[in-house]
Amino acid sequence: MDTKKRILDEALTLFSEKGYANVFVGEIAERVGIKAPSLYKHYKNKRAIFDAIIDEMNQRFEEQAKAMNINGTDAAADSKIYMDMSEEHLLKLGREFFLYYLHDDYNKRFRKMLTIEQFQDKELADIYTKLYVDDPMTYQGMLLGMVAASGLLKTDNVAIMTLHFYAPIYYLLTICDRDPSREPKALETLDEHIKQFNRLYGRTNK
């Protein structure tokens, strides 16, 4: 990886652990293996590093959204998957989302950084809400909505059903971010949650 990218990578790690204000330019440089003044050949100042991290995330997100839209448009394939969604499929959907968001290195660091910096300005708050509130609700609402349309889940309010599916996942995610030692217990709770969700919104046929 080239120096410019490595600076972003190390900066993100440090920002996610200590917050922007507690990270010194020299600290980032040291981890990259250069001296602080050299860093200024790559970025104009400390803030430019932070902004570049946000930009990179926006790019990654756009790509991901594009990829999801492609699948989303391929409604035939998607609905086939979810038409015969068993409890195991539902468990997989929840676990995959949870473990991807929890363990994916980039996601984890970016989420923790946003958690720390979310009250600094509205742009950061909006990014947080988009990534960890609105987008997951939209995506999962779409999937659960398809299952409900096929009659396998029963509800007259898909939005609230999606809230009931996602809020516990979000809640467990924030617990594990704060204290990774709670992860095994959280995974058990996650499975119990989804099984109970499946029972509550019980399928009409199986």
Added chain:
Amino acid sequence: MDTKKRILDEALTLFSEKGYANVFVGEIAERVGIKAPSLYKHYKNKRAIFDAIIDEMNQRFEEQAKAMNINGTDAAADSKIYMDMSEEHLLKLGREFFLYYLHDDYNKRFRKMLTIEQFQDKELADIYTKLYVDDPMTYQGMLLGMVAASGLLKTDNVAIMTLHFYAPIYYLLTICDRDPSREPKALETLDEHIKQFNRLYGRTNK
């Protein structure tokens, strides 16, 4: 209010908005109406102000826990209330918790400060988890457990039922902390959530 207390109050406000590292001692002093050096007659250093805020919160919490235990011990009175818990009682329970945590000035500022500082050290992470995860789950689990025992809510897993009640409340709370303009919509969602919760865990008799 005496100067010593006013320092804590203004510091908490600033810490909750910008985070500890972005607040300068002179800034706190200015809001109190004194100069920075005068502040050092009240607190040894900047860190001592932060620690005093944590201490004060611990005191307030202990008092609150004590008050709750008194009611908690008075099981006769409590269970009477929840034996005939209607949907309206359930809505009230959720709304009261939500609005108290959301609007109580001290709570709001302290929660935002902890949100920002939670990854700085384990003690702060533990306080956050205790106040906004474990304690609400324990308290609400106790109340919902009493209702379930009386047969008005049906479940074989009180812990998951409590998760299904509380996780959406927590989720909506963090959204409103980030963006107060979402509050009206969140309150609507809260009511819909509780009504749906009530239907899902449907009472056997009414």
Added chain:
DNA sequence: GTCTATAAGAAGATAGAC
């Protein structure tokens, strides 16, 4: 307890050689 003056040090950023 509050002030002014100031010390002490940290951290961001630049200059200029290589």
Added chain:
DNA sequence: GTCTATCTTCTTATAGAC
């Protein structure tokens, strides 16, 4: 692009008068 040396500014904290 990286380095050493250095500047500048900001911030915490102290000294000592009132």
